[in-house]
Amino acid sequence: MPQQVKAVIARAKGAPVEVTTIVVPDPGPGEAVVRIQACGVCHTDLHYREGGINDEFPFLLGHEAAGIVESVGEGVTEVEPGDFVVLNWRAVCGQCRSCRRGRPQYCFDTHNAKQKMTLLDGTELSPALGIGAFAEKTLVAAGQCTKVDPAAEPAVAGLLGCGVMAGLGAAINTGNVGRGDSVAVIGCGGVGGAAVLGSRLAGAAKIIAVDIDDRKLETARRLGATHTVNSRTTDPVEAIRELTGGNGADVVVEAVGRPETYKQAFYARDLAGTVVLVGVPTPEMTLELPLLDVFGRGGALKSSWYGDCLPSRDFPMLIDLYLQGRLDLRAFVTETIDLDAVEQAFERMHHGDVLRSVVIL
Ligand code: APR
Ligand code: ZN
Ligand code: ZN
Numbered sequence: 001m002p003q004q005v006k007a008v009i010a011r012a013k014g015a016p017v018e019v020t021t022i023v024v025p026d027p028g029p030g031e032a033v034v035r036i037q038a039c040g041v042c043h044t045d046l047h048y049r050e051g052g053i054n055d056e057f058p059f060l061l062g063h064e065a066a067g068i069v070e071s072v073g074e075g076v077t078e079v080e081p082g083d084f085v086v087l088n089w090r091a092v093c094g095q096c097r098s099c100r101r102g103r104p105q106y107c108f109d110t111h112n113a114k115q116k117m118t119l120l121d122g123t124e125l126s127p128a129l130g131i132g133a134f135a136e137k138t139l140v141a142a143g144q145c146t147k148v149d150p151a152a153e154p155a156v157a158g159l160l161g162c163g164v165m166a167g168l169g170a171a172i173n174t175g176n177v178g179r180g181d182s183v184a185v186i187g188c189g190g191v192g193g194a195a196v197l198g199s200r201l202a203g204a205a206k207i208i209a210v211d212i213d214d215r216k217l218e219t220a221r222r223l224g225a226t227h228t229v230n231s232r233t234t235d236p237v238e239a240i241r242e243l244t245g246g247n248g249a250d251v252v253v254e255a256v257g258r259p260e261t262y263k264q265a266f267y268a269r270d271l272a273g274t275v276v277l278v279g280v281p282t283p284e285m286t287l288e289l290p291l292l293d294v295f296g297r298g299g300a301l302k303s304s305w306y307g308d309c310l311p312s313r314d315f316p317m318l319i320d321l322y323l324q325g326r327l328d329l330r331a332f333v334t335e336t337i338d339l340d341a342v343e344q345a346f347e348r349m350h351h352g353d354v355l356r357s358v359v360i361l
Helices: 043-049 154-161 163-174 190-201 214-223 236-243 259-267 291-296 311-323 339-350
Strands: 003-010 018-024 031-040 064-072 084-087 137-141 145-147 182-186 206-211 227-230 249-254 269-277 300-303 333-337 356-360
Touching: 003 137, 003 339, 018 137, 031 154, 043 339, 064 154, 084 154, 084 311, 145 311, 154 163, 154 311, 154 333, 154 356, 163 190, 163 249, 163 269, 163 311, 182 190, 182 236, 182 259, 190 206, 190 214, 190 249, 206 214, 206 236, 214 227, 227 236, 236 259, 249 259, 259 269, 333 339, 339 356
Parallel strands: 182 206, 182 249, 206 227, 249 269, 269 300, 333 356
Antiparallel strands: 003 018, 031 064, 031 137, 031 356, 064 084, 084 145
């Protein structure tokens, strides 16, 4: 029987989000219905609301979530009812050219649920990132459910579903940060903060946090930054070079997504160093760099989608490290809120007051 549940939708461009009743179908082949326990508020949800992603309103928002599998459709073997799962937006297909070459973390044909969730009048919803988890229950592809140790609190576990994983992975997967490396992170919100934490986990010897907001620099210190630079008052490129013997950092993570900060990252890395762009630019942004500098400085200029994570490999491992006290994921949960407070949480996020607000259901 299709179920009616409460959920947060964005009905039209720029209009405040609203709590309404939606219809969740029974899971079909390869699908699962998940009872959501917690879901973080992310910039991408706000971008959907503002029409910055596409025009397929109404959107069912929310995508950084954890919950319990309630039911599964035909042929589902990877999860069963009762499993505690983190939802992911990289359910790999196993068959595309990237999967076949053993690089499923770049899968070009990821799965979502085939059936649609709807409003009561039958209007089809577009779930954010194929998830839609500001809802008591949601329908996803079974591969979007990654089982993790249920000892972890849902509010913490769910954050691995998007921004925090992106930042951790930018450092440990894409940037390949290793023991003894020097790392600089430009922009220390939820994503950049996670890159700081990931760098510490990977054994970086020097971790330089750069932001224009002193509150974020304080958090970055708690997460493992050894040095902080307020780039409103100090030139970050000079500061990073000074802190690295005049050379620049081995790895620079750009977690803002702007041409100015990308250029800072480009010039703040050592020769043969790596830049990782994990901040998401907007379509009108362009970058101009002397091509000779691109050549002459060597190294690697990479971008990181979702931290190049493979959920089945990374989520359980990161939750285990969290439960061992080796990865302070809890630091990202600034506040927990009710389903009807998402609009106000957008406001606080916009003003930089929070790392993450997490809706508890
Ligand atoms: N220089 C340095 N830091 C900056 C600058 C700048 N010019 N402009 C903004 N920042 C800082 C902000 O002060 C904030 O701490 O960047 C941080 C951005 O953090 P959040 O707004 O919390 O965003 P977050 O969730 O971390 O995402 C960062 O990654 O996934 C993408 O879409 C996401 O592009 C966004 C980026
Ligand atoms: Zn694939
Ligand atoms: Zn997100």
